[in-house]
Amino acid sequence: MTSRLRELIQQLGEAIHESVIESEQIAGVVQDIRQHGFDVLLMLEATIGLNEVSAKDASTEDAEEGAAEPPFTPNDLSFLRSLRISVEGESESVGGDKEDGSERQSS
Numbered sequence: 001m002t003s004r005l006r007e008l009i010q011q012l013g014e015a016i017h018e019s020v021i022e023s024e025q026i027a028g029v030v031q032d033i034r035q036h037g038f039d040v041l042l043m044l045e046a047t048i049g050l051n052e053v054s055a056k057d058a059s060t061e062d063a064e065e066g067a068a069e070p071p072f073t074p075n076d077l078s079f080l081r082s083l084r085i086s087v088e089g090e091s092e093s094v095g096g097d098k099e100d101g102s103e104r105q106s107s
Contacts, residue, residue: 005050009048009050012048013046013048016044016046020042020044026042030042049075051073051075072087
């Protein structure tokens with residue numbers, strides 16, 4: 001990982017931190033909790049995943065820039081499957097009936 005990439009990831013983390021700090025909605029909820037007699041310690045963890053794009057993939061993406069939907073990576077599909085979300089057009093389904101086009105969740 002290059003130092004420039006590390007710097008960009010650091011900037012992303014700082015931007016996320018600033019967004020949380022400056023959120024009026026979060027500040028309002030924290031204030032409501034304090035009014036109920038509690039102090040608030042908010043700790044968030046962000047995981048930043050990077051996938052290197054090869055030159056071939058980049059040129060393919062440039063050619064498909066006008067496409068309506070970008071293709072999902074295998075990691076995207078795996079993540080969606082872990083949430084029991086199926087993707088239309090994928091041969092691997094997650095189970096569940098799709099009579100009305102929606103996924104049924106079991107409890």
